[in-house]
Amino acid sequence: MNPRTSAQDVLRCDLCETAVVQMHCDTCLVNLCKACVGEHMLSDESKKHEVVKFSLRKSTPLYPGCKSHDKERCEMYCNQCDIPVCNSCLASKQHLGHELSKILQVLEKKKYTIIRERIELNDTIYPTYHVIASDVQNRMSQLEKEYEDLSTAITKHGMDCYREIDKLVKKLKAEVDQMKSTQFKTLQKHLDEINKKISNIQDDIKSTEFAIDTYDMSELLSVTSNVHMYRKLPEKLVPSLPKFIPGKILGEIFGTLTSSSLTSDEHGYSMTTIHKSTDAASSPPVKQLLDEPQTIINIRTGYGHPYNVACLSDEEIWASGTGNLMKLFSINELEEPQQLKSIRTKSGNSPSDIAVTKSGDLVYTDYDDRTVNFVNNEKTKNVIRLRNWKPRSVCGTSSGDLLIIMESDDDKQIKVVSYSDFAEKQTIQFDDVGKPLYSTGSYDRFITENRNLDICVSDSGAKAVVVVNQAGKLRFRYTGHSRTTSSNNEPISLRGIITDSQSHILTADYNNDCVHIIDQDGQFLRYIDCVIYPWGLCTDTNDNLFVVQWGSRHVKKIKYLQ
Known part of the structure; x- marks a missing residue:
């Protein structure tokens, strides 16, 4: 039996062929024992030998050789010339002023x-x-x-x-x-x-x-x-x-x-x-829920307490929190999230809620100022100013309208108002027998529109998701799902709400550190548990979920559909 090829024997040094392998040269792809390392290093001094422990082999990157300078390795890349460059190339000033990237990137x-x-x-x-x-x-x-x-x-x-x-x-x-x-x-x-x-x-x-x-x-x-x-x-x-x-x-x-x-x-x-x-x-392609949702990226917001998030595109999101700044972040998965710009509210108040319209404009509500505001080309304009009512949450619809949750000044009335071209179009406040659809009091409430044009409201005062159809007729109320196998089974405390391409309704449960997923008819499907104190929610065109984590001050991007 050949001791070098037998599956029953340990690997041997490629030089002495007797000692057990302990090291590895990533440059030459040679297995070595410790005694032979020196001999190998001197065997070809023209190379920069990267010798590592055998268990860490291939961990050292093999940088490409430079075509202009022999024996030089390229650790940088010239984006303008579209070629790898070494230190000698950079010293020659041939690439002076060119945009460079690390070749590993x-x-x-x-x-x-x-x-x-x-x-x-x-x-x-x-x-x-x-x-x-x-x-x-x-x-x-x-x-x-x-x-x-x-x-x-x-x-x-x-x-x-x-x-x-x-x-x-x-x-x-x-x-x-x-x-x-x-x-x-x-x-x-x-x-x-x-x-x-x-x-x-x-x-x-x-x-x-x-x-x-x-x-x-x-x-x-x-x-x-x-x-x-x-x-x-x-x-x-x-x-x-x-x-x-x-x-x-x-x-x-x-x-x-x-x-x-x-x-x-x-x-x-x-x-x-x-x-x-x-x-x-x-109809969109059918997507199945993943058995285990996957966290793709964490975005540090810089807020003392972040509250809301809205997708501008698959690579950019708006976020808001304590303070009067709304921030735009890039979310390229290959790079660290970067803040691209910030917009200050017109009144100096913290925004109550933010959303992105069908046309890509940022819209926010100012509860204390009683206004709804549009931001276009970094210019802010009051488009709706209320009397005796205060705007809480806002969302854009598929038709380009706005849906706004409002509270009366005495907190005794709650209603949803639809606006078309900033003119009041429809009011939703009572059910068929004249009872209020939503709880009273100054509670957090969020709103979104589903693909079937249902209007979905997460009502923390009622501890329920309230869903009405396009005409304002009550379809159902979702009040939670018992978690008999979980120690984390507090009364639900709902915050953000959003829908996806499958007409799923997702709502954040602040008390239970999870996101509930229900179908368009109110049937419970599953939880997303990998969140801490979730608040605002949004989804991008690929059905990735963005969750504001109030406790960690991050926005987490989660993949939950196949």
Whole structure:
């Protein structure tokens, strides 16, 4: 048995071939015993030998050799020239003024890119190409059958044409008359509906003319406007006429054969779904919850107590906390999070809540100043100023509107108000029997909109998530889920709330150091436990969760979906 290759023997030194391996040269990839280290170091003095303990082999980076200077290793990278550079290169001033990076950082970015591309190739592109190949093969089989059917049809038509020509003419004329009648009936019905709406609009205009000048509150309050019913314009019906292609009497017996073709559509296939039905086209890919949520990054906010977070993009987030500054952070996973800029509130007060609108503007509420404010190009503008009410939480909707939770000055009334173009559009305050939907008192409440347009409020006073539909009708209340296997089972104390692409509702439970995940119908799914005193929440377009940890003063980025 060869002692150097036997699985039953220990590894031996590559020089003396007898002593047990204790060291390793990362430069030459040679195993050494301690006695042979000196001999190996002197064997080739042109190299910078990196000798480490055998257990730490490959831990020392093997820097690339410099193409301009022999025996020099490159530990830096010139971003402008796109090449590795050594100390002699830098001393020559050839790269003076150029942007430099540590080559290890370039290596990590390159590895990260390769890993992501390999995952994409293996998990998405490779199986997609298999599906495409199968699709083409199926199309060829189908095409073979269709060409056979075409030949059969031509033969049959030739046999029938002689005796059926007269009957065919009558049939075609009857079809023309039927098509004409059907289209005229449809268009006339459409015209009648439009004329009816025109009449109704005229009636509405006349019925509301007196409201412009009247000061009679009873009459004014009785006026109802149906303008929202008419904003959606009637659909446009465009009739298309059938075409008759006459055949030549000689040579072509009542019929022609159109040419065949192959059209190319570069957007015909999708990486996520190869064949989409009409209903599925607008639905996101189904994602499963991870068994163990993974913390991706921790962002140090610098606040004494951070409260709120909002995603500007997948690589930038806004955060707010104690003090009057709202901070924008970069969150590239390959680099340390960096604060990009800060915006001071117009009043100097701490913002109650922050959100990012559909158009990418930052919006914040100022509870003490009774205002809602927009920040665009670092300029702040009061867009809503309230009387007798104070704004608490705010979120943007899929339609571009704003949803705002408000408290009355005496803390005895709570309502949700929808704003469109900064004009009040809808108020949600009571259920079908006139009872308040939300608890009273000065408690923390947060709001978000789900994909199905439900309006979700985490109400810490009620210890519940209150969900109403778009019309403001109560759908359900979620009051928590018993944790019989956990020692951390305090009464829930809800803070931030957010939804994701799967229509899950996530809400922060401050008392129990967790985030509850429920489905769009209020059924409990699971907890995310890797948080401390969670407060504000937001999700990015990849369904990563950002959690403000009030106790640790960090914002934590968590992956919880596959």
